[in-house]
Amino acid sequence: MLALLFRLGSERFALDLAGLTAILPNSHIQPIPHAPPEIRGEFNWRGRMVPVIDLRQLFFGVPCEWTLTTRLVVFRWQGKNQRGNVALRAEGITDTVEYRPADLQRPSVSDPQRPGIVGSVVAEGQLIRVVDPQALVWESFRDILFREAVT
Numbered sequence: 001m002l003a004l005l006f007r008l009g010s011e012r013f014a015l016d017l018a019g020l021t022a023i024l025p026n027s028h029i030q031p032i033p034h035a036p037p038e039i040r041g042e043f044n045w046r047g048r049m050v051p052v053i054d055l056r057q058l059f060f061g062v063p064c065e066w067t068l069t070t071r072l073v074v075f076r077w078q079g080k081n082q083r084g085n086v087a088l089r090a091e092g093i094t095d096t097v098e099y100r101p102a103d104l105q106r107p108s109v110s111d112p113q114r115p116g117i118v119g120s121v122v123a124e125g126q127l128i129r130v131v132d133p134q135a136l137v138w139e140s141f142r143d144i145l146f147r148e149a150v151t
Contacts, residue, residue, distance in 0.1 A: 007092035008056040
């Protein structure tokens, strides 16, 4: 499988490229009133507002730093009754990594209320946590991110 490498602070992560729509540079993000801190806001992309989830805020409680390698990774999210584009804000996006599904080690600790990390792989001597973008749109986020179903 091919995944996009990124970092959050000093930790390395990989994001499965299935459903990837675009990788964009920093954009002007408008805050969404009453949204949790993990949802940084939304931006206009191709005539539609796209919500932004800050992955460092989501996993570590600290917002992503805006550097030359900070990007918005836009993917298509599909739920039971809702769907739409979601952008994930991440730091240190510079490369991809290939791994075999058989090499994915299940997480030793997982929180069913906060899914997203599906396991870890070791590549080039480094531990890399693998993130499923579909699982990052938690139940509690759906009403904020998708106020009405997108067709």
